[in-house]
Amino acid sequence: MRWEKNLILLAAAGVFFVLTSILAGRGLISRFVLLTMTQVCIYIILALGLNLITGFTGQLSIGHAGFMSIGAYGAGFIMKTFDVQAGPTLIFFIPFALIFGVLVAAAFGVLLGLPTLRLRGDYLAIATIGFGEIVRIVLLNTKALGGASGMPLKQFVGWGAAYWLMLLSVVLIYNFVNSSHGRACIAIRENEIAAETMGINTTKYKVMAFAIGAGLAGLAGGIYANHMYMIQPSTFNFLKSFEILVMVVLGGLGSITGCILGAIVMTVMNNALGIFPEIRMIIVSVLLVTMMIFRPNGLMGTTELRLPFRRGPFGTKGDMTNGG
Amino acid sequence: MAAETKQFLRVENLSQSFSGLKAVTNFSMQMEEGELVGLIGPNGAGKTTIFNLLSGIYTPTAGTIIFRGEKLNGLPTYKVAQRGLARTFQNIRLFADLSVADNVKIAYHQHVTHTALSSMLRLPGHYKNEKIMRDKALELLKVFQLEDKAAEQAKNLPYGQQRRLEIARAMATEPKLLLLDEPAAGMNPQETRELMELIRWLRETYALTILLIEHDMSLVMGVCERVYVLEYGMLLTVGTPDEVRSDQRVIDAYLGEEAQ
Numbered sequence: 001m002r003w004e005k006n007l008i009l010l011a012a013a014g015v016f017f018v019l020t021s022i023l024a025g026r027g028l029i030s031r032f033v034l035l036t037m038t039q040v041c042i043y044i045i046l047a048l049g050l051n052l053i054t055g056f057t058g059q060l061s062i063g064h065a066g067f068m069s070i071g072a073y074g075a076g077f078i079m080k081t082f083d084v085q086a087g088p089t090l091i092f093f094i095p096f097a098l099i100f101g102v103l104v105a106a107a108f109g110v111l112l113g114l115p116t117l118r119l120r121g122d123y124l125a126i127a128t129i130g131f132g133e134i135v136r137i138v139l140l141n142t143k144a145l146g147g148a149s150g151m152p153l154k155q156f157v158g159w160g161a162a163y164w165l166m167l168l169s170v171v172l173i174y175n176f177v178n179s180s181h182g183r184a185c186i187a188i189r190e191n192e193i194a195a196e197t198m199g200i201n202t203t204k205y206k207v208m209a210f211a212i213g214a215g216l217a218g219l220a221g222g223i224y225a226n227h228m229y230m231i232q233p234s235t236f237n238f239l240k241s242f243e244i245l246v247m248v249v250l251g252g253l254g255s256i257t258g259c260i261l262g263a264i265v266m267t268v269m270n271n272a273l274g275i276f277p278e279i280r281m282i283i284v285s286v287l288l289v290t291m292m293i294f295r296p297n298g299l300m301g302t303t304e305l306r307l308p309f310r311r312g313p314f315g316t317k318g319d320m321t322n323g324g
Numbered sequence: 325m326a327a328e329t330k331q332f333l334r335v336e337n338l339s340q341s342f343s344g345l346k347a348v349t350n351f352s353m354q355m356e357e358g359e360l361v362g363l364i365g366p367n368g369a370g371k372t373t374i375f376n377l378l379s380g381i382y383t384p385t386a387g388t389i390i391f392r393g394e395k396l397n398g399l400p401t402y403k404v405a406q407r408g409l410a411r412t413f414q415n416i417r418l419f420a421d422l423s424v425a426d427n428v429k430i431a432y433h434q435h436v437t438h439t440a441l442s443s444m445l446r447l448p449g450h451y452k453n454e455k456i457m458r459d460k461a462l463e464l465l466k467v468f469q470l471e472d473k474a475a476e477q478a479k480n481l482p483y484g485q486q487r488r489l490e491i492a493r494a495m496a497t498e499p500k501l502l503l504l505d506e507p508a509a510g511m512n513p514q515e516t517r518e519l520m521e522l523i524r525w526l527r528e529t530y531a532l533t534i535l536l537i538e539h540d541m542s543l544v545m546g547v548c549e550r551v552y553v554l555e556y557g558m559l560l561t562v563g564t565p566d567e568v569r570s571d572q573r574v575i576d577a578y579l580g581e582e583a584q
Binding site for chain 1: 450453457
């Protein structure tokens, strides 16, 4: 049953990919739409990471763009240093650059996590804002990485890679959250003292959540860097962090399908309203306020959208390990 | 009785002050393996503070806690729990939004051996450990007559069942010493009697040592073998339920005349 279900999902994902590729090849999906779809993938990866930190583990973090920029510059640095050109070497260099970005970002996640996780709530949020700004300003003043004018790069990662990496991230996070380790993180959100009293090393799991979340942001950054031709420190400012947080909150803190939905809604809306920049933020604000009134826990709350598969006899909320 | 080689629990001259307020002063106690001991006293006497000290939530200002030959004070809370000391809370601290089964499974987490990576990649270790956890959780829920509520959110349980779930969750850590902080609070006499049976049964089945705080004297006098009485953060007296019940100081400080 487990495999049956996974195969159906994988087949559906494959069909969607083939379909979009054919349509894009025939010009039925415009470049703008394909760009939006790629951006949706990047934002889903970002939102997943932040959701793990803020939604599941309950640690309010508003510095996610910082991790994203570390991943972007990490991957960009590899591509620049080895002067990677189009050709067969890409098979090696693209994964190398992306993994390098992920690892550097995750390392910074641990580095930020260890000292700041003694902080709670608002204080942690302020520390993470500070972190994001520090990263941006350091990048702004690092000539070797291009400084304020940024780092020009080639477009080596397209819709396909972004799509499959997004799906991979979804699966990894879904598996993590629906496991003993994920439940340890959720226990911290629910009641930190009780979690600690039940023998859970809360510091370890907070740092783990930060490392995984930051690593995913690094992955998103790496994809972004290799897709957008250009990375600049100003792209990864406080507003970017805030935008990612809004996606997670809009979708529902602690819901994977929720944050995917949030990322799709926000990215599509941002791009669709790009022609009216004056009213874009107004519409976003109105949307948020409306949501606070009608769905204060986000579109999904902590629940997940579920496909109509059979549930196990002991299947509890978020427990798909016993056959779905 | 003195200088035994490996006493189960030995607390010596434990003190805790919160910026001048002395919550517990020079508290000493001993427990033998398998004992069922009560801790009573008026509100604010420092009973829960002692639980917080024992379970590592507070670090004592002075004194030592030796549990099975190992010093506990100074250890982080989760390590105390991993040494085999579990507790419940006076104000229920369940993982409210999670299912009843997940509450119990989380407490079993310290015993799983698979890594987070093997869960993310769904390696065989993940399935093996998750199955063990699920079976353990189901078994405990059966004992506590909560198995039909397994999928229910913990916050939706009635009060008495939430208290039972707290004990079930503490039991999932597979403790040697169980601290129960007012387990009968908010229960009706019938539920209290059932709880008494459950406590006795748990102790026999799992060879458990239990220390409990309780205001319900029928429960304390019914199950405890020895009772420590606290007043103003200090030990007033210790003895069998009968000795304590007839001690004039305890009557004056806590029980009141009619309890005789």
